[in-house]
Amino acid sequence: MSQIDRDDKLITAASALSTEISPEQDLWPGIAEAIARPQRSRWIPVFAQAAAVVLLIGASSSLTYFAVKDQQQIIEVVPSGLVFEQASFGGRYALGVDYQEARGDLAAQLDVELARLSPEAREEVELNLSMIRGAIAQINEAMKDAPDNALLQELLVQTYREELALMQRVGGLTQHVMSRKDI
């Protein structure tokens, strides 16, 4: 008998093997129990996605909070006369011209706006801005060692946004909102 004949015979014999075999015990009770336990629902993946987003936002917010909190402890707050430095982004990247201009305009008019505020309000604004700018300086410093660290980049963008938002609240001068495109 040739190899081909033997193979053909083997395949023919194999195709005659039973394809349907009854299990020795009924498997349905186990299946019924399993499918009854968690009700089959399509919202679970959506819920999981939403939970992931909430977790991400929570983690991001917590990081920002703790970063700013830490800055609060180590940064010497400038009591009066705010230090305005050119916005930077860790050395490797540059911030967009539009954002730089908007920030420059806001900073230039900030003194005028601050003069209109009560001494208490002015002190509070200056304190907050000092904290934010201190945080920006610290993050920029950290980014010199890790310019492509996405977490630090996001934190810096967020902190610049906070600075801009605070200056906007004081002056209400511009509608420009920083986005990642400004980097």
Added chain:
Amino acid sequence: MEALLTATASDYSPQMVALNKPEIMDEADWIARAQRSDTRAFESLYRMHVDKVYGLCLRMTGNVSEAEDCAQEAFIQAWNKLDRFRGDSAFATWLHRIAVNAVLGRMRKSKREQDRIQVAMETLSSPASIADTGELRDLSDAVDRLPEGARHVFVLFSVYGYSHDEASKMLGIAPGTSKAQLHRARRLLAQQLKTEGFEV
């Protein structure tokens, strides 16, 4: 809301009469009902297909306990994925794919245990061979003694009639590998059967 509250039984009577008619359901009806989370319809599908699914699991694992677990897992997976079944292939084929995945997943998880089972099986008669008679029982025993990869391809290609393309997709291997494994399976089977003095 008020309209719903004031509706009487007679408003719904046509549907109620229809449901009370003796039902002659085909597979598509059961699938449609199961897709609407009807577990009784799914049980009917289970009864229709359990022998095919369990048979495949038993041929692929060569172990009763493993095959039972895999078949159960396959039906649980099928229930969870039922809304994705669009009828592009036969329901039995769709179930087979899920069953193959269940077997492969289980084997990956308990590789060491499988090896132990493999060794133990060498001295035992194949559980799948109970379904076969005469020379086929010998062949069934020999198939069960094949190495895992060769056995999977041989079972899908030679026993269940899937093409190399279909078998390779189910097993997550290249069609060339499927062909090579089949060649290996044939060679090993011929050796085994010859050694044992059987003429296939």
